[in-house]
Amino acid sequence: MSRRDGPIIATTEVIVVGAGISGLAASRELRRRGKYDVIVIEGRDRIGGRIHSDASSFPDVVIDLGAAWIHGMKNNPLVDIAKQCRAKTYRTDDDNIIMYNARGEEMRHDELEDAEGEFLRMLRGAEKYANGKNSDLSLRRALEGSAGTKNLLKPLIRFQLSSYLEYDFGAPASQLSAWYYDDDKEYKGGDALFPDGGYIQLLQHISRGIRIDMNVAVESIEYGKGSGVLIRTNRGTYKAKFAICTLPIGVLQAGDVKFHPPLPDPKIRALHRLGSGLVNKVILSFDACFWPETTQYFGVCHDAPGKYSYFLNAKLFTGRNILVTVALGDHARAVEAQSDRDVQAEVMRILRDVFDANAPDPTRLLVTRWGQEVYSRGSYSYNKVGATRKDFKVAAEPVDGVLFFAGEHTSADYRGSVHGAYLSGIRAAKELWDND
Numbered sequence: 001m002s003r004r005d006g007p008i009i010a011t012t013e014v015i016v017v018g019a020g021i022s023g024l025a026a027s028r029e030l031r032r033r034g035k036y037d038v039i040v041i042e043g044r045d046r047i048g049g050r051i052h053s054d055a056s057s058f059p060d061v062v063i064d065l066g067a068a069w070i071h072g073m074k075n076n077p078l079v080d081i082a083k084q085c086r087a088k089t090y091r092t093d094d095d096n097i098i099m100y101n102a103r104g105e106e107m108r109h110d111e112l113e114d115a116e117g118e119f120l121r122m123l124r125g126a127e128k129y130a131n132g133k134n135s136d137l138s139l140r141r142a143l144e145g146s147a148g149t150k151n152l153l154k155p156l157i158r159f160q161l162s163s164y165l166e167y168d169f170g171a172p173a174s175q176l177s178a179w180y181y182d183d184d185k186e187y188k189g190g191d192a193l194f195p196d197g198g199y200i201q202l203l204q205h206i207s208r209g210i211r212i213d214m215n216v217a218v219e220s221i222e223y224g225k226g227s228g229v230l231i232r233t234n235r236g237t238y239k240a241k242f243a244i245c246t247l248p249i250g251v252l253q254a255g256d257v258k259f260h261p262p263l264p265d266p267k268i269r270a271l272h273r274l275g276s277g278l279v280n281k282v283i284l285s286f287d288a289c290f291w292p293e294t295t296q297y298f299g300v301c302h303d304a305p306g307k308y309s310y311f312l313n314a315k316l317f318t319g320r321n322i323l324v325t326v327a328l329g330d331h332a333r334a335v336e337a338q339s340d341r342d343v344q345a346e347v348m349r350i351l352r353d354v355f356d357a358n359a360p361d362p363t364r365l366l367v368t369r370w371g372q373e374v375y376s377r378g379s380y381s382y383n384k385v386g387a388t389r390k391d392f393k394v395a396a397e398p399v400d401g402v403l404f405f406a407g408e409h410t411s412a413d414y415r416g417s418v419h420g421a422y423l424s425g426i427r428a429a430k431e432l433w434d435n436d
C-alpha cells in the first residue's frame, strides 16, 4: 500500500490544522455555534505555536519566548479572554526607558524626545518620496532618498529604526515596502503582558473541551468541491467535510505541506509576495541585579543596532533578575547561526559597557531560533516590497468551498499580532458556517 493510501484514522466534520491562537479561536467559534465536530491537529507536542510560554527553562517563572504582549488594551478581544480566565496582566510603559550612548553613558531624556520627532519627520519624508515613485521600493531606500544616508546613521535614529520600527514590523527596513509597510491598524490603550503564567493561559482557556491531536505532522492536504478534505499526516489520514488551514506563512512559503490540487495561482503568488519576518529573543537570568531595578526598558546606541540594543527589564514584573533582549533586522537571521556561547559574549559585552564592567555571566541564557523551527519558519508576516493589503486578503480566501484559511498572515488589518490571528480564526469559522 502506498503512503498516500494509508488508513483513515479519524473522520470528522471539520479539521483545523494548527493549534495556535487562530486555530483554537476557529475551533471554539465552530463549537460555540454548536453544529460541528472539530478535531485540531498539531505538529508540536504543545499548543500555542508562536505563543510559547516556557515554564521549565528559568526557575519559578514563565517566560514568553514568542508573543508576550497584548498590543492595545482598548476594544481588544484578547482583554476579555484574559479577564475570563483571570490571567493577571502587567502594563508596560514605553516611556520608562533609559538610553545609553555607545560609550555606555546615560543620554538625556529630551535627546530621545527630539530624536523621536526627527524620526517621525523622516518617515513622513520617506512616504512622500516613495509616493513620487512609479513602483514600490524599500523603506530604507526611501529614507535614504529623502533624508540622506548620513542622517540615517545618527545613533538615536538608527536605534529607533531598528528597535522600534524593525521590531514592530518584523523585518529589515531594506525589505519593508515603503508604500505599504504600515498600512495596518492597531488598538489603542497601551500594551500589557502576563507576569504570572504567560500568554498560554488564554489558549488553555479557549481550547477547553476541544479535541487536539498532538504530534501529528501534516504532510499533504487533498481537497475538492463536493469531496471534502483528506489530510495525510505522519500518523495516518484524517477525513473531513471541511478544513481550516492555519499553517504559518513561513511553512506555506517553504512548501513543507503539499496541496492536491495545488492552491490557485493567485493565492500562491500572494503568499510569496508577502514577507515572512524574523525576530529572535535572548533571555538572560542572573544571580544579582546590576541594572536600575525600576526602569522598564534600556536602549543602547551602539554600532550594530539590530544586535541587542533594546532590553526589557523583566525583574519589574517577575521579581527575578531577568533581562530580555532582541535580535532584529538582518541580525535576527544571523543570530540563528551563532552558538549560545557567542551570543552570550556579545550581549554581555554590551551589558558590561553600560552597567558594570564586572557584571557576572548569566546563570541561564536562552536564545530563540524561530526561523529554524520547522513548524514556524519565522516570526510574523510583513508587507514586503511589492506586496499590498490585497495579498493578505487573497491569502485568506477559501478554496473550493471546503478549504478555509486563518492565521496572522490572513489579517490585512492586524497582521503580525496575536489579536490578528485570533480574529482571523473567527472569520474563517464564520466563512465555513456561511458556506455550508
Ligand SMILES: Cc1cc2nc3c(=O)[nH]c(=O)nc-3n(C[C@H](O)[C@H](O)[C@H](O)COP(=O)(O)OP(=O)(O)OC[C@H]3O[C@@H](n4cnc5c(N)ncnc54)[C@H](O)[C@@H]3O)c2cc1C
Pocket (backbone or CB within 6 Å): 017, 018, 019, 020, 021, 022, 023, 041, 042, 043, 044, 047, 048, 049, 050, 051, 065, 066, 067, 068, 069, 070, 071, 216, 217, 218, 219, 246, 247, 248, 251, 256, 257, 279, 280, 281, 370, 374, 375, 376, 378, 379, 380, 406, 407, 408, 409, 415, 416, 417, 418, 419, 421
Ligand atoms: C518572537 C516573537 C514575538 C512576538 N511578539 C508578539 C507580541 O508581543 N504580541 C503579539 O500580538 N504578537 C506577537 N508575535 C506574533 C504572534 O505570536 C503571532 O502573530 C501569532 O501567535 C500567530 O498565531 P497563528 O495561529 O497565526 O500561528 P501559529 O501560532 O504559528 O499556529 C500555527 C500552528 O500550526 C502548527 N503547524 C505548523 N506546521 C504544521 C504541520 N506541518 N503539521 C501540523 N501542525 C503544524 C504549528 O505548530 C502551530 O501550532 C510574536 C511572534 C514571535 C515569533
